[in-house]
Amino acid sequence: MLENIVTSPCLVNMSVGYENFTFEQVIKELLPDFILPITGFTIIGHVIQFNLKTEALPYRHIIGQVALDKIPNIRTVIHKAANIESAYRTFEMELLAGAPDYITSMRENSVTLHLDISKVYCNPRLGTEHTRVVNSLRPPLPINDPFLTPRPIPGDRVVVYDVFAGIGPFSIPAGRAGCHVLANDLNPDSFIWLKKNVAQNSSRKRPLKNIVCYNMDGREFIREILLPHYRKYGNSDTTESADCDSISLSIDRFVVIMNLPQLAIDFLDAFVPPLNCIKSSNIITDNSVTANLNDSSVIRQKFIKPLYIYCYCFMRRNIESEQTIKIRLAKALNTNMTDLFQFINSITNDETVDNMNNEQINDKCFIRNWHYRFVRNVAPYKDMYCAEFELYLPKLWLFYDYSSPTVKRSRTTENELIE
Incomplete structure (x- = not known):
């Protein structure tokens, strides 16, 4: 056992995989350099909502899958496809990854608020x-x-x-x-x-x-x-x-x-x-x-x-x-x-x-x-x-x-x- 203890500087082989990187690190490696970092998103319960810029849209499904893999407790990834225009303050959305499960909840001020994010x-x-x-x-x-x-x-x-x-x-x-x-x-x-x-x-x-x-x-x-x-x-x-x-x-x-x-x-x-x-x-x-x-x-x-x-x-x-x-x-x-x-x-x-x-x-x-x-x-x-x-x-x-x-x-x- 003692001979396996490292007592001086040396080379060590380590295997680093996809699971070792964060969402931001993976996105930075996968997306072209001209696309700004994808950092802005909103989490409501198990749903994460992105508002992607035009240049990032061709890569939206990749972004969605990485978010699903890397951000804890997320089951549904959506993109806000248009600004709020309706009288009901709802917006057009696109499912990027995960299940189309839009009924979720959030907690603030010691109360739990339930909602269907696709309708309210x-x-x-x-x-x-x-x-x-x-x-x-x-x-x-x-x-x-x-x-x-x-x-x-x-x-x-x-x-x-x-x-x-x-x-x-x-x-x-x-x-x-x-x-x-x-x-x-x-x-x-x-x-x-x-x-x-x-x-x-x-x-x-x-x-x-x-x-x-x-x-x-x-x-x-x-x-x-x-x-x-x-x-x-x-x-x-x-x-x-x-x-x-x-x-x-x-x-x-x-x-x-x-x-x-x-x-x-x-x-x-x-x-x-x-x-x-x-x-x-x-x-x-x-x-x-x-x-x-x-x-x-x-x-x-x-x-x-x-x-x-x-x-x-x-x-x-x-x-x-x-x-x-x-x-x-x-x-x-x-x-x-x-x-x-x-x-x-x-x-x-x-x-x-x-x-x-x-x-x-x-x-x-x-x-x-x-x-x-x-x-x-x-x-x-x-x-x-x-x-x-x-x-x-x-x-x-x-x-x-x-x-x-x-x-x-x-x-x-x-x-x-x-x-």
Whole structure:
């Protein structure tokens, strides 16, 4: 045995095979030098998704097989063959290697999200953003004692309207935090998986009855569900849970999440009624609500709680700026920059609203506490941003009746739930 021990430098023969190389090393050896390294891909459960450049497409099946061999726990390799163009945010895909098994799952924020990647939109690269927003839904309650640690707002005092909910990466963690959640998506398949994810993340301890799902166009959801709900509870000290069990409590925050970066800003026009139609026949006639319609002091007392908006958008690098987004916001809300942002830097309290005159309350919306931040790089010269702000709606908008007998009834969780 001792004579086989190497005690000085010498030559040793070693056999190195395919199994000894990483994905990146194999691809570098197999592909021509003019092709840039293949490093960008997305993994969702057992599915890996590539977005290959044109020069790499002739070698796509080789890339797929190497990925199948070298990347752990992968059974399906796909290529995103076209950009997201459909209203359902799905894309054309090509199977490069493995089984055509597109039903998978991913885990983030302590919840498991199931999906069919061929039919619904999902972006695991936004996991950090999902966590950041969910954690911000319940900010600390203000206290005057410097020796006490502020406690977050109780979840049942927060309402979340998720306008483009997808399979639930915002809605379900928010529901688990105790928030009342109204989640919507236009895609019927997303609606199905959203309901299934709500059911499968429920437990005896956390039944998630505080989440209601809708299958509607985003504008219809805002006009037919969000605004009537906000109007009902935004001026009240009581609300109901999503499962319609009455609960006496005060709602501190009304949060709107609009994660459709290509179009979300444009959907803000759903908060604006057709002003040429605002007349007596279009105003809510509930006596308990409209008795003091012209009393601005009452309106100030009832509607000082704003909508906290998280509105995502794309911005072309070096071409567009924060000012571009503000202009788009003003256009969508049918107002001008001066009126919309006149209180942008005001202190976060109700003093500004209390001091406003009747005309401002009646006719103009405005924004406070504006915050515009970078989220992620999407493509060369294209970035994703989030505009966060408090939106105050004028009195006439809040009392406008958006309901229409011609609007198609929405699908909700009262329909058959997938087991």
